[in-house]
Amino acid sequence: MTRGLAITLNALSLYALAGVLAAAFAAQLLLHELPCPLCLLQRVQFAMLAIGPILNIRFGPRPGHYAVSLLAAVLGAVVSIRQILLHILPGDPGYGTALLGTHYYTWALIGFAAAIVLLASMLLFDRQFEDRAQTPIVAGFFAGLAVWLVVALTAANVASTFLECGLAACADNPVVYEMLQHRSQ
Amino acid sequence: MEFTALFLAITVVMLTAWHGARALTLTLFGVLLLASAATYLHHATDVLKLSF
Numbered sequence A: 001m002t003r004g005l006a007i008t009l010n011a012l013s014l015y016a017l018a019g020v021l022a023a024a025f026a027a028q029l030l031l032h033e034l035p036c037p038l039c040l041l042q043r044v045q046f047a048m049l050a051i052g053p054i055l056n057i058r059f060g061p062r063p064g065h066y067a068v069s070l071l072a073a074v075l076g077a078v079v080s081i082r083q084i085l086l087h088i089l090p091g092d093p094g095y096g097t098a099l100l101g102t103h104y105y106t107w108a109l110i111g112f113a114a115a116i117v118l119l120a121s122m123l124l125f126d127r128q129f130e131d132r133a134q135t136p137i138v139a140g141f142f143a144g145l146a147v148w149l150v151v152a153l154t155a156a157n158v159a160s161t162f163l164e165c166g167l168a169a170c171a172d173n174p175v176v177y178e179m180l181q182h183r184s185q
Numbered sequence B: 001m002e003f004t005a006l007f008l009a010i011t012v013v014m015l016t017a018w019h020g021a022r023a024l025t026l027t028l029f030g031v032l033l034l035a036s037a038a039t040y041l042h043h044a045t046d047v048l049k050l051s052f
Helices: A003-030 A037-049 A051-059 A063-086 A104-122 A141-165 A178-184 B002-019 B022-043
Strands: none
Touching: A003 A037, A003 A051, A003 A104, A003 A141, A037 A051, A037 A063, A037 A104, A037 A141, A037 B002, A037 B022, A051 A063, A051 A141, A051 B002, A051 B022, A063 A104, A063 B022, A141 A178, A141 B002, B002 B022
């Protein structure tokens, strides 16, 4: 795998992560369901997954950059497994509305597991790391747009969580946007 | 509040990765990972009624 192809695949992974973050937002806004702390922490890990690909696009592919994303994916998997175990007993309706028959945290575990497999697979291709000292990386429009899309969605989560939690710790089962509620009183 | 801070910190680390130094980005990522783990431990307090 050439360095150029690796960078293109990293840009595609950023679009995939942007899709995940956008889908979470869509579920929040369309279903009027506020994300719980563990749900937010899974979003945090999806956003942190994007740091590795951004580094790969900016500085060229390096094993350390893939390791960054692997660490985020493992922590994300731990969080989603924890939430699955909280609702695994028979009769438990789970948290939030199921999407296509599966709850968000189960989809998240599938996503983190897929990320771990894909990241490990990318590390198998040594050629992408060889010409590091040669031509400098020039990120094209496709890769640049992917980076700014993920940055914008992460920044949107800053605003969203501030409206949801305000200046206090986030509620375990949030039902209202704390900042909007205080303003309307 | 803690999640607002985490998302804000991630945005900063992303912008550092895109515009700043690589070593600084990796250092900030390490801090962010520890902060995420600490937030997880803070919120994962419910007892799991399971046996393995």
